[in-house]
Amino acid sequence: MSRILTCLDIGSSQVKGIVTERGKNGSISCVAAFRHPSQGFRKGVLVDLEDAREVLHELLEEIRHISKDAPRNIFVNINSEHVKARVSRGISAVGQPDKEIRQEDVERAIQSSRAAKMLPNYKVLHTIIREFLVDEVPDIQDPVGMSGSRLEVSTLLIEAFAPHFEILGKTLEEAGGSINGVIFNPFASSRSTLSKRQKELGVLLVDIGAGTTSIAAFEEMKPLYARTLPIGAGHITNDIAVGLKVPVDVAERIKLEYGAADSRKTPRKDSVHLYEFAPMLKEEVPRKFVNEIIEVRVAEILDILNNELAPLRERFEFPAGVVLTGGGAKLEGMTEVVRTRLKLPTQLGMPDLSKMEIPNPTYERLMDDPEFSTAVGLVSVGWHEEPRRRSAFETAKHFVKNFMP
Secondary structure, three states: OEEEEEEEEOOEEEEEEEEEOOOOOOEEEEEEEEEEOOOOOOOOOOOOHHHHHHOOOOHHHHHHHHHHHHOOOEEEEEOOEEEEEEEEEEEEEEOOOOOOHHHHHHHHHHHHHOOOOOOOEEEEEEEEEEEEEOEEEEOOOOOOEEEEEOOEEEEEEEEEEEEHHHEEEEHHHHHHOOOEEEHHHHHHHHHHHHHHHHHHHHEEEEEEOOOOEEEEEEEOEEEEEEEEEOOOOOHHHHHHHHOOOHHHHHHHHHHHHHOOHHHHHOOOOOOOOOOOOOOOOOEEEEEEEEEEHHHHHOOOHHHHHHHHHHHHHHHOOOOOOOOEHHHHHHHHHHHHHHHHHHHHOEEEEOOOOOOOOOOOOHHHHHHHHHHHHHHHHHHHHHOOOOOOOOOOOHHHHHHHHHOOO
């Protein structure tokens, strides 16, 4: 078993990474944490092979300087609209004369749930057990040893467009790395930001990245739904660039320094001096105008989110509300705007760093940020993976254990 684990959150604008080491006593220590510019990825998908190869090669060279073993055990996120979640059911007749449910009965039920027809070129990334039913009695977590004639399982299948994560794995391998785990983004984020109590009550995780917005829903500790939408905070940056006629990198800095999700709270007298960001820009623009540009795009993102969640909210109330994380969650006033438009309690989700020893305070400050929710969640999941072959039931139980608190 490797003592070094590298976790990479590969986004459209940045790669956030954490290198960790397991001590002899089982403790997890942060060896390094970093941000690295990203290119070749758009909306969670590798779209330019040469650009992506160059970035990943540079990145792995830097990681190799930290530890020669670091590139050999990599966990990454996958985050695109081409990852689908659907509830499935599998059935198995109990085969023993005494009607005692054995491991093989459970395996058949799980495999039956995975047998439903998928879209072409899609593969099952995660099989998450929601519950078992024995002779129609629900809410059973582990039926082995119980008696019954009919065993059913309800699973949440996460299916991904295979060429997307296969080309990512191939590109990382060409750069000298080795992927040992791929986790759907909202499950990694939820692992680091949501409490057991929130998942019991019913909660929505919303992770706003540069090119995508990820959603995960839970109730009674069961995952109900997960999805990635192809819109994020990078669209806000692009709108500012167009509206102010400035380069995208300048627009991003303006957004971070002066941006707000609600323009009504911006004083009319406030101005943005563009020459602060680029000497060739002489103009001065009202800060309220900048935030009106932002406000329009934020409203669109939340309208799309509301429409996506509407069928789910007809059946579930989510008393624990919304946990908002990711880089887009840091925009001034974003939490309040989400609370108003979704009509649910909303709070900022910070990654839980308590399960890691972080000797370097610089790394702790870097990771104590909603942008690092996915990377920290990957660490939590990754260190619980074991390099051995598991049955379908063991794998599904193990995955649920990892992304649940």
